[in-house]
Amino acid sequence: MSPTGLPSTLGVVGLGLIGGSLARAVVERGGTVVATTRSPEARAGAGAAGITVVDDVASVVAAADVVVLAVPLPVLDQILAEAGEAAATRPPDQRPTLTDVGSVKVPITQRAAEVLDDPRTFVAGHPMAGTERQGWEAGRGDLFVGRRWALAVDEPVALDRWAQVAGLATTVGSEVVPVDAEDHDRAVALVSHLPYALAATAAALVDEDRHPGLGQVLAAGSFADLTRVAGGHPSLGVEMALANRRALAERLHQLTNRLDDLAALLEDGDGDAVAACFASGREGREAIERLSVARGPGRALELDRHGLLALGRGGERVVDVAPASSNADALTVTVIDPGAPA
């Protein structure tokens, strides 16, 4: 097994959109995948796709050197405990690296510290590759191409374990963002969970209005954009909101303070200040749009844990990872140069 690229055998628990896509991506690249699933459709489809399907989590952990726990948030705690128990039955130098794909990272790293013999083997991960669709049938081997994949690199994860998962992620086409779990949860509270809360709250206001039919019939494209995720997966928004509830509550307060300020400016008719609010929003949106087209020649950097954390805080993305030539406590990573367009 190489510290970068594909593991000798990838284990996957759960063959929904994310797990099923990752298993396909690895098989398509010539890798070996052992997986388990509770879905008869996924079991049949995975067998036909060249994935070895086994009966339980323990059998996956016994066979793999990296195990991806690709299960919904409500069952992740339980599955992590099962995987940890199975890992503990293997010799210490043969225990697999465990990683998850949940959208909130602090609770699962706390859980890992409680239930794993060696929490340094757990890499908290978050591939940003969701779609409106779910399940094995919705999966595709190129799902991760060009998507960001956050991987927590804060204590206590071992850097070589982190590099294993980062290598898997970059090999299937993702850009890895090294994160601190708490930074991650604060960031996604704003850029992922807040939009779900806003979509639901705004959509509910129309129904409760004096003339709901009028609001419904006049709802424009901007409202369709705002409320789109309110109509998707029925429990995803709630699960994320509850899993990240403190960070989301803080973001809601932050937003309502700003909206109350804007309301006051509108009541005062302060056109210049209102225009400044909209101009700031435009700049914020444009910064994100620029990022999505930025693709420069890679820069190789040798970084320790703190260097990797600083990289992620700056919004940089890793597209290749290898052991550092001269330093066991560091990795050599190649990052996208955000300055140069594609």
Added chain:
Amino acid sequence: MSPTGLPSTLGVVGLGLIGGSLARAVVERGGTVVATTRSPEARAGAGAAGITVVDDVASVVAAADVVVLAVPLPVLDQILAEAGEAAATRPPDQRPTLTDVGSVKVPITQRAAEVLDDPRTFVAGHPMAGTERQGWEAGRGDLFVGRRWALAVDEPVALDRWAQVAGLATTVGSEVVPVDAEDHDRAVALVSHLPYALAATAAALVDEDRHPGLGQVLAAGSFADLTRVAGGHPSLGVEMALANRRALAERLHQLTNRLDDLAALLEDGDGDAVAACFASGREGREAIERLSVARGPGRALELDRHGLLALGRGGERVVDVAPASSNADALTVTVIDPGAPA
């Protein structure tokens, strides 16, 4: 000239996205259009498209029986005054019907009451047919097909004038929503202007965060949806917000109250109540989605002004208009049956 369908000669002031599309739509249906524009590109394009281009607003008003003022909000007041002045030079029984296409209706109806000799000839209108693009080049003759077009039917507009504009709108493919100007402005504050304010405010928060790069790089599809309109037309959001500032401020307060409630539920960890919030949002979104597929056989109704207003408040859409057979104070309208899918 028929009270429904196309006017003998349509006048258009401003050949941007809306005016240019409407002029094309009418010419494509065999109608006659006289227009004026300050854009050399639009002037050349319109000439080639069979539209008679004249030099000023007065020349349009002199030639047409319905005049659409398709200019941006900041100049609409001035153009309405010019059109009113020109209309007053024609004999009272030959004065054209004037209508606008702005996204806010109370201020322009107040303006019409001040500057027009006969405010009964003014029909405040709002075709919901905006796109990200602007200008003559962005226009297309089928822009209005299947779009809603709000037309204020509250006092003092004359019903036969209203029917003229409604006939134009339905002939080019729109579904007319009869509205009270104040109801309209309250509704669009929620379903059109609030999304612009939210997009700008949320996008600005990322830039101001402790680690803006991290938020930018982790911004997911839900955030892209939420902030999309923050990146569009540079002044549209501000213009709409200021034109509808009191209604928008009320909506902002209404929303922040709900968001503060949701934050409190999250802080308390009240999972059932959080789930109920998201479920309400889902219902609100689904009600809007259902409306967009509802297409039943038309029902013909004979309605006076109050009946038309009630129709719009219920979210019903008019697809055909004619004089009522037995009542000069009523119209016969055909409405879409929202119960039956296409």
